[in-house]
Amino acid sequence: MTTTHITDGQTRLSQGNADSGDAAFADQLRAMLLFLRRNIRLMSVSAFMAAVLAVVYIINTEPRFRSTVLLMVERPTSRPVEDELRRAGDGPESYVDGQIFVIESADVLLQVIARENLRDDPDFQPKAPTLTGRIKRAVFGATPPASGIDQLEQYALRELKRSISVDREGDSNAVGISVLASSPLKAARIADRLAVTYIEGRHQAQVNRANQVAGWLDDQVLEVQRKLAVAEDSVALFRAENSLIDAAKGFTLNQQQLLDLSGELVGTRAELAEKRAAYSRAVEVQKSGSDAQALPQIDNSAIIVDLRTELLALQRRESELGLLNNANDRRLVAVRQQMAQIQLQLTSEVDRIVRILGTEVETLEAREDLLATGVSEAGGRSGSEGQTLVELNELERVADSYRVLYERYLANASVAREGATFLIGGTEVVSGASLPQDPVYPPKKVLLILSILFGSGIGALIAMLRELQQPGILTAAQAEKSLGMDVLACLPKLKDGETPLSMVRKSPNENFTETINRMRHGLLSSEADQTSKVLLVTSTTAGEGKTAISAALAQSSSQAGRRVLLIDADFRHQGTSRLFRCSDDPGLAEILRRKSDNSFFEDLPDSPGLDVLAAGTARFGTSDLLASGEMRQFLAKARTHYNLIVIDGPPVANLADAEILSEISDLNAFVIKWKSTRIDQVRAALRRISTDNQCHLILNALDIAEVARYGEIYDYESPAPRRSLFSGAAASTA
Numbered sequence: 001m002t003t004t005h006i007t008d009g010q011t012r013l014s015q016g017n018a019d020s021g022d023a024a025f026a027d028q029l030r031a032m033l034l035f036l037r038r039n040i041r042l043m044s045v046s047a048f049m050a051a052v053l054a055v056v057y058i059i060n061t062e063p064r065f066r067s068t069v070l071l072m073v074e075r076p077t078s079r080p081v082e083d084e085l086r087r088a089g090d091g092p093e094s095y096v097d098g099q100i101f102v103i104e105s106a107d108v109l110l111q112v113i114a115r116e117n118l119r120d121d122p123d124f125q126p127k128a129p130t131l132t133g134r135i136k137r138a139v140f141g142a143t144p145p146a147s148g149i150d151q152l153e154q155y156a157l158r159e160l161k162r163s164i165s166v167d168r169e170g171d172s173n174a175v176g177i178s179v180l181a182s183s184p185l186k187a188a189r190i191a192d193r194l195a196v197t198y199i200e201g202r203h204q205a206q207v208n209r210a211n212q213v214a215g216w217l218d219d220q221v222l223e224v225q226r227k228l229a230v231a232e233d234s235v236a237l238f239r240a241e242n243s244l245i246d247a248a249k250g251f252t253l254n255q256q257q258l259l260d261l262s263g264e265l266v267g268t269r270a271e272l273a274e275k276r277a278a279y280s281r282a283v284e285v286q287k288s289g290s291d292a293q294a295l296p297q298i299d300n301s302a303i304i305v306d307l308r309t310e311l312l313a314l315q316r317r318e319s320e321l322g323l324l325n326n327a328n329d330r331r332l333v334a335v336r337q338q339m340a341q342i343q344l345q346l347t348s349e350v351d352r353i354v355r356i357l358g359t360e361v362e363t364l365e366a367r368e369d370l371l372a373t374g375v376s377e378a379g380g381r382s383g384s385e386g387q388t389l390v391e392l393n394e395l396e397r398v399a400d401s402y403r404v405l406y407e408r409y410l411a412n413a414s415v416a417r418e419g420a421t422f423l424i425g426g427t428e429v430v431s432g433a434s435l436p437q438d439p440v441y442p443p444k445k446v447l448l449i450l451s452i453l454f455g456s457g458i459g460a461l462i463a464m465l466r467e468l469q470q471p472g473i474l475t476a477a478q479a480e481k482s483l484g485m486d487v488l489a490c491l492p493k494l495k496d497g498e499t500p501l502s503m504v505r506k507s508p509n510e511n512f513t514e515t516i517n518r519m520r521h522g523l524l525s526s527e528a529d530q531t532s533k534v535l536l537v538t539s540t541t542a543g544e545g546k547t548a549i550s551a552a553l554a555q556s557s558s559q560a561g562r563r564v565l566l567i568d569a570d571f572r573h574q575g576t577s578r579l580f581r582c583s584d585d586p587g588l589a590e591i592l593r594r595k596s597d598n599s600f601f602e603d604l605p606d607s608p609g610l611d612v613l614a615a616g617t618a619r620f621g622t623s624d625l626l627a628s629g630e631m632r633q634f635l636a637k638a639r640t641h642y643n644l645i646v647i648d649g650p651p652v653a654n655l656a657d658a659e660i661l662s663e664i665s666d667l668n669a670f671v672i673k674w675k676s677t678r679i680d681q682v683r684a685a686l687r688r689i690s691t692d693n694q695c696h697l698i699l700n701a702l703d704i705a706e707v708a709r710y711g712e713i714y715d716y717e718s719p720a721p722r723r724s725l726f727s728g729a730a731a732s733t734a
Helices: 002-038 040-060 082-089 093-103 106-116 131-140 151-163 184-241 253-288 302-324 330-421 444-468 476-483 500-506 511-524 546-559 575-579 588-592 622-626 629-639 657-664 679-688 704-708 727-733
Strands: 065-073 164-168 174-181 427-431 487-492 533-539 563-568 609-613 644-648 667-673 694-702
Touching (some): 002 444, 065 184, 093 184, 106 184, 174 184, 184 330, 253 330, 500 511, 588 622, 629 657, 657 679
Parallel strands (some): 533 644, 533 667, 563 609, 563 644, 667 694
Antiparallel strands (some): 065 174
């Protein structure tokens, strides 16, 4: 149960906060609507004046036309393949932004000025300085011309910068160049010229850059080529001085000889071993009586092959003749003789080949001995040449580095020369400048709308400042909220010649009189209440209407059948005494000083009526008189003769009189003059009045029509105002 109770309490609190927030928002909305309703006339006049000024400006301003060129800006291409591949993968936005600065640069604009002869154009020539220009020149001084630019060019350059705008189209590479001019043709011509000048300048810059790079690379190629030649000459000279050769790089002559002899010795020994094996095999075959012709060296002999071929042919002839004839045939005998001769030739050729193999073996053995001797001698000389080889390697490394650098510069120079002959600017005109039909400046509709809004804002600001400077209380709601007290009645301002007393006497059926009567009922609670009461009527300062209201209340009460005493206790102003023309009569001052007998209460009629007690003569010590016991005794005695005692007290101001009278009174009525009395003065005055008695506020001299603009409507049905739809915001607005 406890948890549920807390939750419900929190819910109710949240609902209360929401309701208060909605009410505050509604109050703010009502306050704003009331403010607009009160100051609509001022805001309308201000808006109308601003609109008139805008119309005058539009009429007197020369129309301006805008023409736009659309460019596609990309990185320049200097090579047909490599750069295309590189550009396909990147799209730096900073490059396009940088080109916008190039288009707006002074160099490009000066070229446009020269080509279009804008120095002689009236739109780009100096004009009489405006008031703002003269003030700026007087404060900051004249702007010095740029270096190398005369006054006319400087002015034309400044005007051209004001006339153009270069913007990027979203996140794309498209750039729009817009130009404002006094004629459509001029705007289009300048826009086209600016685009062409930028493209030409960009292309020329690429050509110059490519030529500059190519020239620098050519110079580097020549320099590196000279250094390479010197390095190679140093290598050749070092080799010549140290008996080095070029056949095998990095070896001395002796080392090369040793290497060659060693290789030849190895080859000779291998060949000797092969020949020895072949010779030994051939000798063995001959000794064993085997067919030596099967040996590879003999079998591969051309002579042996020819003899064998011829022998085979004779053998076939022999076979053919042997089948046809007898064994003594002459042809058969001749064939057999030839075969025998060929056999002898084969044997002789085999012997010759074997002898040749033996001779070759002897020759290779002798050559082996010679090569072994040469290798031994060359090996003894190569040990002392290591340091020379190190120096040679160092010189050759220097030459190789220059050679690599030379080849690199040479390749780059070729690329640079190729780029100089193949340049694509990367910029093209997507949409040329067209002739505009309607001017874009001055923007008539926009200027009119902005002028109306600006004028309305100025009017609202003036109205706000005027209301903030208003020190007085404007509405009953404002008084109640600021002072924390209820407003009993709001009395309208009367016409010239009318007074509250005359209205109560002569116009009992008028609304003003009804308001006084209802205010009296509110003060006295009920007509049936016959208790005698003392009512003090005071105000902050003089001139707020407390005397007239005191007289009207007293007159109204007497007309209602009460016996009423109206006392003028304002010794300094004596407004009531003057109102009833009894200023010279002895009055309250004399009674309190006992200079007058107490015959004031003698022979008083019992019928209802109004008696007026003048202030009398008291220039000094009035506070002491009012605080004396005689004042209390007088009021106590007056209570026995009157139903109502109305005291027209002095203003609170800086006196103690009102404070003293408020302590001995039953009721206090505090009069506030509408739109005149400062609210801080009212607070200070109310703090000085005794809080033991009831105190009611009376708002006097209201302008009914003006107050209605703050959300309060007075129909005199009741002493208090009737709130209108906007009454909730009246206090905060005021």
